[in-house]
Amino acid sequence: MLIITWLLVVDAKLEGPAVVTGSFPRAATDQTLLRRVNELSVLAALRGNEPRPLREVADATGLSWRSAQVVTEKLGAQGWLAETEADAGDKRMGRPARRYRFRAEVGYAVGLDVGPRQVRVIIADLAATVVSSQQVDVSPEDTADARLAIAEQVLRAALSAAGIQPDDVWAAALGTSGVVAPDGTITSVLLPGWTGLNPGTRLAAALPCPVAVVNDANLAALAERWRGFSAETMIYLLVGMRLGAGLVVGGSLHTGSGGAAGEIGMLRELGWHDAARRLAATPIDALTMSAEDSDLAAMRVFQAARDAHPAALAAVDRFAADVARGVAAMVLTVDPELVVLGGSFSHAADLLLPRLEALLAETCLHTPRLAASELGDNAVAYGALRLALDTVNQRMTSLDSATPLIPAAIRGY
Amino acid sequence: MLIITWLLVVDAKLEGPAVVTGSFPRAATDQTLLRRVNELSVLAALRGNEPRPLREVADATGLSWRSAQVVTEKLGAQGWLAETEADAGDKRMGRPARRYRFRAEVGYAVGLDVGPRQVRVIIADLAATVVSSQQVDVSPEDTADARLAIAEQVLRAALSAAGIQPDDVWAAALGTSGVVAPDGTITSVLLPGWTGLNPGTRLAAALPCPVAVVNDANLAALAERWRGFSAETMIYLLVGMRLGAGLVVGGSLHTGSGGAAGEIGMLRELGWHDAARRLAATPIDALTMSAEDSDLAAMRVFQAARDAHPAALAAVDRFAADVARGVAAMVLTVDPELVVLGGSFSHAADLLLPRLEALLAETCLHTPRLAASELGDNAVAYGALRLALDTVNQRMTSLDSATPLIPAAIRGY
Numbered sequence: 001m002l003i004i005t006w007l008l009v010v011d012a013k014l015e016g017p018a019v020v021t022g023s024f025p026r027a028a029t030d031q032t033l034l035r036r037v038n039e040l041s042v043l044a045a046l047r048g049n050e051p052r053p054l055r056e057v058a059d060a061t062g063l064s065w066r067s068a069q070v071v072t073e074k075l076g077a078q079g080w081l082a083e084t085e086a087d088a089g090d091k092r093m094g095r096p097a098r099r100y101r102f103r104a105e106v107g108y109a110v111g112l113d114v115g116p117r118q119v120r121v122i123i124a125d126l127a128a129t130v131v132s133s134q135q136v137d138v139s140p141e142d143t144a145d146a147r148l149a150i151a152e153q154v155l156r157a158a159l160s161a162a163g164i165q166p167d168d169v170w171a172a173a174l175g176t177s178g179v180v181a182p183d184g185t186i187t188s189v190l191l192p193g194w195t196g197l198n199p200g201t202r203l204a205a206a207l208p209c210p211v212a213v214v215n216d217a218n219l220a221a222l223a224e225r226w227r228g229f230s231a232e233t234m235i236y237l238l239v240g241m242r243l244g245a246g247l248v249v250g251g252s253l254h255t256g257s258g259g260a261a262g263e264i265g266m267l268r269e270l271g272w273h274d275a276a277r278r279l280a281a282t283p284i285d286a287l288t289m290s291a292e293d294s295d296l297a298a299m300r301v302f303q304a305a306r307d308a309h310p311a312a313l314a315a316v317d318r319f320a321a322d323v324a325r326g327v328a329a330m331v332l333t334v335d336p337e338l339v340v341l342g343g344s345f346s347h348a349a350d351l352l353l354p355r356l357e358a359l360l361a362e363t364c365l366h367t368p369r370l371a372a373s374e375l376g377d378n379a380v381a382y383g384a385l386r387l388a389l390d391t392v393n394q395r396m397t398s399l400d401s402a403t404p405l406i407p408a409a410i411r412g413y
Numbered sequence: 414m415l416i417i418t419w420l421l422v423v424d425a426k427l428e429g430p431a432v433v434t435g436s437f438p439r440a441a442t443d444q445t446l447l448r449r450v451n452e453l454s455v456l457a458a459l460r461g462n463e464p465r466p467l468r469e470v471a472d473a474t475g476l477s478w479r480s481a482q483v484v485t486e487k488l489g490a491q492g493w494l495a496e497t498e499a500d501a502g503d504k505r506m507g508r509p510a511r512r513y514r515f516r517a518e519v520g521y522a523v524g525l526d527v528g529p530r531q532v533r534v535i536i537a538d539l540a541a542t543v544v545s546s547q548q549v550d551v552s553p554e555d556t557a558d559a560r561l562a563i564a565e566q567v568l569r570a571a572l573s574a575a576g577i578q579p580d581d582v583w584a585a586a587l588g589t590s591g592v593v594a595p596d597g598t599i600t601s602v603l604l605p606g607w608t609g610l611n612p613g614t615r616l617a618a619a620l621p622c623p624v625a626v627v628n629d630a631n632l633a634a635l636a637e638r639w640r641g642f643s644a645e646t647m648i649y650l651l652v653g654m655r656l657g658a659g660l661v662v663g664g665s666l667h668t669g670s671g672g673a674a675g676e677i678g679m680l681r682e683l684g685w686h687d688a689a690r691r692l693a694a695t696p697i698d699a700l701t702m703s704a705e706d707s708d709l710a711a712m713r714v715f716q717a718a719r720d721a722h723p724a725a726l727a728a729v730d731r732f733a734a735d736v737a738r739g740v741a742a743m744v745l746t747v748d749p750e751l752v753v754l755g756g757s758f759s760h761a762a763d764l765l766l767p768r769l770e771a772l773l774a775e776t777c778l779h780t781p782r783l784a785a786s787e788l789g790d791n792a793v794a795y796g797a798l799r800l801a802l803d804t805v806n807q808r809m810t811s812l813d814s815a816t817p818l819i820p821a822a823i824r825g826y
Contacts, residue, residue: 179779187778231670232670233667249662249747250663250667254646254662254663255748256748256749256779257644257750258778258779260748260777260779261746261747261748262746263748263777263778264745264746266777266778267738267741267742267745267776269683269738270682270742325680325682328679329677329683329745329746330742330746332676332677332678332679332742333660333675333677333743333746333747334660334662334669334674334746334747335669335671335672335673335674335676336670337670363679363680364679365592365673366592366669366670366671366672366673
């Protein structure tokens with residue numbers, strides 16, 4: 001038995017990796033392989049691009065004009081492509097060139113972030129264009145049922161705002177705190193009632209497609225790589241009242257064999273478990289000491305440090321040292337090119353990054369580049385969206401060669 | 414521009430991954446792609462297998478009998494294949510079926526381990542069959558020049574014993590202690606004079622092909638995965654008078670962006686830097702205390718622990734706890750399926766594995782499987798050999814499609 005996996009790298013404007021991979025056993029003939037590769041090439045060349053005339057499709061894919069025409073017409077009949085009106089400028093010689101566009105609206109991908117303080121939903125079409133985005137504040141003390149009910153409500157609102165039927169969503173992913181087992185079941189020390197449940201299956205009434213559940217920091221890492229930072233191996237730090245980490249290794253999300261990658265905070269010697277609490281409890285002034293919201297208290301400590309308040313500076317130094325020990329352990333394990341500082345304390349990157357950098361340089365043989373997140377609170381939802389889009393890509397290309405490449409086969413549930 | 418990368422997975426008896434990958438821009442025609450894929454399929458089907466008649470080649474590759482014949486004849490003319498005498502049993506109907514074999518002797522791969530106490534060379538043909546293997550003891554105190562001179566000598570002896578000309582070696586890799594920069598330059602705290610040199614280029618007089626230099630623990634991880642343990646993500650622990658670690662992530666060797674992956678020992682809080690020294694210094698009896706060789710002293714401590722000597726048991730407990738802290742940090746970072754205990758202390762796996770297992774279960778959310786190395790002192794050299802064989806595979810498949818697939822093009826220097 002022989003399996004051929006292909007990987008098409010197309011120079012397209014599509015955000016995210018313009019890469020298509022797939023595999024199938026070569027029991028089929030060479031012609032079947034070629035036909036599928038050609039179809040996927042044309043889709044990749046049009047997806048995420050402006051409408052293109054046949055000549056450009058042929059140029060981008062390396063196909064002959066005639067082959068490009070045959071494939072394009074077939075994909076049109078299958079519902080993937082549509083012809084568009086030619087621009088006035090194209091009417092040379094009295095005859096406009098037909099242009100083809102990828103029907104990005106044929107399906108949608110959904111990214112959800114169900115966090116301690118926020119629930120966020122982002123919906124994009126198949127060309128990765130965001131068509132709807134909604135968020136609602138929640139409380140860390142909410143019960144699991146309350147949190148899930150709000151998630152369902154936000155999801156329905158986001159779908160309805162864009163006029164999308166739940167059936168038109170082809171793939172979804174959900175980021176949340178905790179360790180997520182391969183079957184989607186969560187172990188969380190943070191959210192009440194969250195351990196033992198699978199929030200993906202709990203949303204089935206609102207979303208018939210399967211919902212992949214992944215640790216939030218892991219998804220944030222994926223998002224940072226998608227939307228800005230290029231690094232083969234990187235660590236995303238979720239720094240706020242809780243500390244977490246997500247990894248991209250060799251260009252791919254690395255969640256680990258049991259979903260527990262990046263859980264360095266479990267090693268109590270490193271001091272992650274109470275680093276933020278100790279920072280927020282620094283006695284700066286009456287306001288800080290009486291603050292009920294520890295996030296707010298921490299923000300005041302950072303502000304006081306900027307004003308050179310001695311106790312605040314000492315607290316920030318200690319917090320940075322606590323964070324750096326855990327980061328150093330991860331850096332010394334995977335030796336990444338980049339560490340991205342995200343989470344609610346990323347607003348204090350001006351204070352934290354130089355301290356982390358100096359501390360890492362002391363310990364590590366090869367110090368990675370450090371940078372502040374550019375996605376802020378959107379990182380987890382964007383990462384979930386990227387994963388859902390990747391799932392669609394993966395389905396398109398892993399289709400058995402005997403199955404026609406049609407939207408209904410990719411929708412797949 | 415469009416690039417097609419292919420990956421052929423062939424069910425062959427070839428040890429190591431029976432996978433071939435390659436890529437080329439599709440400026441060429443579809444026929445050129447198909448031809449190359451077919452050639453590589455036939456090579457993969459014969460390499461590492463017994464000689465096969467055309468019918469079996471066709472079955473294994475999914476090619477028609479006629480296509481298999483055309484491709485096989487072409488590869489024969491290019492020097493990759495030879496016809497063999499048919500067995501007597503094949504002489505049905507008076508006409509023996511011709512069989513083809515992969516000419517594994519067309520090129521060779523070399524794996525070197527240049528360590529503190531040993532220099533080892535393993536040579537295999539292109540079907541990964543070991544044809545020569547030599548080793549010589551060295552001292553940790555040897556100068557760099559002395560160590561390199563011995564390495565060159567062992568290499569020449571291994572080549573000569575198998576009647577192989579240096580020019581017939583297509584790829585080589587060398588494992589050694591220390592952090593190896595992407596250019597092959599070493600930073601070592603262990604071997605005198607080793608920092609700043611590239612041992613690969615220093616062997617150029619004996620071996621004209623490029624020699625990849627990689628950290629020894631990393632190569633050992635690759636070897637354990639090749640020769641026995643199947644795990645997508647695994648950590649190899651080098652446990653002896655020095656502690657080190659190598660990583661396989663997502664099925665591939667992960668050396669990190671600056672060659673510093675697995676260097677968790679740099680985090681002194683974890684206690685790796687003097688764990689083995691403290692173990693070997695345990696006062697058990699007059700013999701242990703006067704031992705000049707600390708490896709020997711450590712071995713006596715392990716033996717005393719097996720005899721329930723209280724001080725030895727306490728020392729082993731403490732050593733296991735020291736090792737476990739560093740392992741836990743790596744496990745909590747990458748969440749591997751498997752941790753393999755290798756190095757000179759792997760003879761004490763009976764004492765160390767149960768202790769490590771219990772300690773990891775306390776700290777880690779998802780405890781990996783633990784196992785003792787089955788390769789012993791050969792792990793680093795085997796890992797180097799595997800890397801050299803992978804280099805040959807990579808060259809075969811990344812050849813520009815306009816260049817004929819001939820041995821001289823793969824030899825490549």
